[in-house]
Amino acid sequence: MISLIPNPRRVSLLMIFLAIGILLWMGVVSLHFLESFLHESDRVEHSWMVLTSVDRLFSELQDAETGERGYIITRTTSFLSPYQSAVKEVRGHVQDLENIVSDRPGQKARAEKLGRLVNKRLSLLENGVALGEGVSPQNRVALLTVMVRGKEIMDQIRQVTQSMKSSEYLRLRRRSLQFFRTKKKVLPFVGSGLAASILMIGLSAVFLSREIDRRLQAEQKARQYGDEIRNLYDYAPCGYQSVDEKGTIIRINETELVWLGYQREEIEGIKSIFDLVSPEDQAGYREAFQGMLRGEPVRDLRLQFLRKDGSRLPVLLNASVIRGTSGKFMSTRGVLLDMTEKQKDEERILDLNRTLSERNVQLEVTNGELEGFSYSVSHDLRAPLRAIDGFSRILQEDYTGKLDAEGERVIGVIRSNTRKMSNLIDDLLAFSRMGKKAFSWSLVDMEALLHEILPGVLSGSERGYAVDVSLSALPEAWGDRTLLTQVWANLLANAVKFSEKSEKPTVWVEGETIEEDIVYTVRDNGVGFDMQYYDKLFKVFQRLHAQAEFPGTGVGLAIVQRVISRHGGRVWAESRPGEGASFHFSLPKRNGPAV
Amino acid sequence: MDEPVESVEILLVEDNPDDAELTRRALEKHHFINRVTWVKDGAEALSYLYGSDTFPDRPDRPPRLILLDFKLPKLDGIEVLRRIKADESLKHIPVVMLTSSSEEKDLVEAYRLGVNSYIVKPVEFEEFVKTVSGIGFYWVLTNRVPEC
Structure with missing residues (x-):
């Protein structure tokens, strides 16, 4: 209903003004009527006076006449007193009457005529009184004449007064008619005007009361909304504060007050934001504050705030200036985040990083030491070996015939041990190099690789020619070709070595993709090993067979394990004594330079 | 063979006397022994090459071949190599590094500095003799260098 009327307030106002207009008009018209009424009533009054x-x-004339007659008849002077008083008054009254009607020519003429007739009558009355004093027959005739003449005059006077009165009655009657007509006009006019005014004022009162209701409801809603906003502001999980151009805090929310340990009245309008920033952050904050006043918002500024008790609160501040529509500075709007936990986390991370880098340094030192160690193994251990071997040989050559068979044998033992030690050193160095070599990724064609190295492996063994190698189709894989070559060479050499003494020595090589891995297997029908020593299998210098039976340094499988684990893969094996052995290694399918 | 073997000069830089003896013995098999000069460290090697008074019987001609051990006291073999190859009057002399080290980084560094050959000394004597005499035979008798 309200929505159909665009602006109830305006409609109400319009109605009130309209009502006032009507009332004013009515007032003016009524005044006019009243004036004419008053005027009319004056005239009516005037008529009555006439x-x-x-x-x-x-x-009075009749009184005088009566007095005269009484005197004439009785000759008693007491009858003359009304006559005398009437005579005395009557002229004045004639004058008064003339004055009253002076503005009306018809009545005036009659009044003047009346005046003349009254004068005549009065003089006749005088004559009559005078005649009445001495009775004589002449007198009687004269008196009679005077009396008759008096009666005639009196009749004329009656006539004139009658005509004057008729004229006034006519006037009164006209007035009365006029009044009646006016009354018939005024009453409906005033009535309808009043009714219209009352209606309009009533309507506007309805509109206004509706408007007031609406406003009250809106105000209540606004208050509720304001309360909600206030609540959100105060209890948000972040601190809010607004400051003026000098930095005085003009508004702050509960959350921040709680963080800082202050009461509202200790802060608002009293503390400057600069009082809350720790001394070491002052310079940086002042710069950011000035920047903010120039229009560059403060973005993710890390600060230490001071609590009331002096302790520190690490915060993240974002702030900007609020400007009025004219661009005038109003206040700032700052949002604080509590960074305590974050700072703790960062400190933890820093701690961990420190520990890690310390360990890294230690590792580097250890690595350096190991490198130095392998270097000296390679250089310094070989030189004496070379001397032992060289001089044993010189002994053999230069002292031929001076040594007996036992001497020759002993020299042989010395030289064979030197060779073994030399092999050990070589393998040890190879093993240490496997861990250090820089990785160079490529997609390795395993079948091609095996075809390449198999002849070398087989010819490197005493009875390698007798071993039958069965090669299945092998999937390719990502890896370092050189390192993988070493892996295959070692596994194949082992398989050949441990199977070549079998009746029909065979080595099987297979490969398949299993879920996320590519798994390769080298299987033989050789002597196998006892699974209870499995944990020694891949350890460096650990061997599960006698040197005399199967020579070796115990480094080959350790190298395999090291290389495959550098590829992110796994090595495992299963066997039973006398039933051959299976060695498996896996490479992740998703390996590659990007991983 | 244009010149007598006797006039051939080999400078052996080796701190280990046993290795030095084995090397000389290997060279002896090809009768190079008379003209082998043995110095024990890098500093001595340089002072020999620059003709200081320590070696009064040094011939005027520079050596035909330098056998240089990698690891040396005082001045390192690699440092000696650097100085030789940086010197206009010496850089043409073939330098063969004879070392026990098979470290890849040493090999790379030696070649970067311009070594002529890099040999890992075999531990086994027969191998050693074969290698060293082979070096002598090749670099002294087969290979030719510009006359200076």
């Missing part, structure tokens, strides 16, 4: 005057005049 009527009264005429009647009084006539009655």
Whole structure:
């Protein structure tokens, strides 16, 4: 209903003004009526005065006449007193009457005529009184004449007064008619005007009361909304504060007050934001604050705030300036995040990083030492070996015939041990190099690789020619070709070595993709090993067979394990004594330079 | 063979006397022994090459071949190599590094500095003799260098 009327307030106002207009107009019109009423009533009054005057005049004349007659008949002077008083008054009354009607020519003429007739009558009355004092026959005739003449005059006077009165009655009657007509016009006019005004004021009162209701509801809603906003502001999980151009805090939320340990009245309008920033952050914050006033918002500024008790609160500050529509500075709007946990985390991370880098340094030192160690193994251990071997040989050559068979044998033992030690050193160095070599990724064609190295492996063994190698189709894989070559060479050499003494020595090589891995297997029908020593299998210098039976340094499988684990893969094996052995290694399918 | 073997000069830089003896013995098999000069460290090697008074019987001609051990006291073999190859009057002399080290980085560094050959000394004597005499035979008798 309200929505159909665009602006109830305006409609109400319009109605009130309209009502006032009507009332004003009615007032003006009524005044006009009232004035004319007053005027009319003056005229009516005037008419009545004329009527009264005429009647009084006539009655005084009759009194005088009666007095005269009484005197003439009785000759008693007491009858003369009304006559005398009437004579005394009557002229004045004639004058009054003339004055009253002076503005009306018809009545005036009659009044003047009346005046003349009254004068005549009065003089006749005088004559009559005078005649009445001495009775004589002449007198009687004269008196009779005077009396008759008096009666004639009196009739004329009656006539004139009658005509004056008729004229006034006519006037009164006209007035009365006029009044009646006016009354018939005014009453409906005033009535309808009043009714219209009351209606409009009533309507506007309805509109206004509705408007007031609406406003009250809106105000209540606004208050509720304001309360909600206030609540959100105060209890948000971050600190809010607003400051003026000098930095004085003009608003702060509960959350921040709790963080800082202050009461609202200790802060708002009292503390400057600079009082809350720790001394070491002052310079940086002041710079950011000035920048903010120039229009560059503060973005993710890390600060230490000071609590009331002096302790530190690490925060992250974002702030900007709020400007009015004219661009005038109003206040700032700052949002604080509590960084305590974050800082702790960062410290933990820093700690871990420190520990890690310390360990890294230690590792580097250890690595350096190991490198130095292998270097000296390679250089310094070989030189004496070379000397032992060289000089044993010189002994053999230069002292031929001076040594007996036992001497020759002993020299042989010395030289064979030197060779073994030399092999050990070589393998040890190879093993240490496997861990250090820089990785160079490529997609390795395993079948091609095996075809390449198999002849070398087989010819490197005493009875290698007798071993049958069965090669299945092998999937390719990502890896370092050189390192993988070493792996295959070692596994194949082992398989050949441990199977070549079998009746029909065979080595099987297979490969398949299993889930996320590519698994390769080298299987033989050789002597196998006892699974209870499995944990020694891949350890460096650990051997599961006698040197005399199967020579070796115990480094080959350790190298395999090291290389495959560098590829992110796994090595495992299964066997039973006398039933051959299976060695498996896996490479992740998703290996590659990007991983 | 344009010149007598006797006039051939080999400078052996080796701190280990046993290795030095074995090397000389290997060279002896090809009768190079008379013209082998043995110095024990890098500093001595340089002072020999620059003709200081320590070696009064040094011939005027520079050596035909330098056998240089990698690891040496005082001045390192690699440092000696650097100085030789940086010197206009010496850089043409073939330098063969004879070393026990098979470290890849040493090999790379030696070649970067311009070594002529890099040999890992075999531990086994027969191998050693074969290698060293082979070096002598090749670099002294087969290979030719510009006359200076």
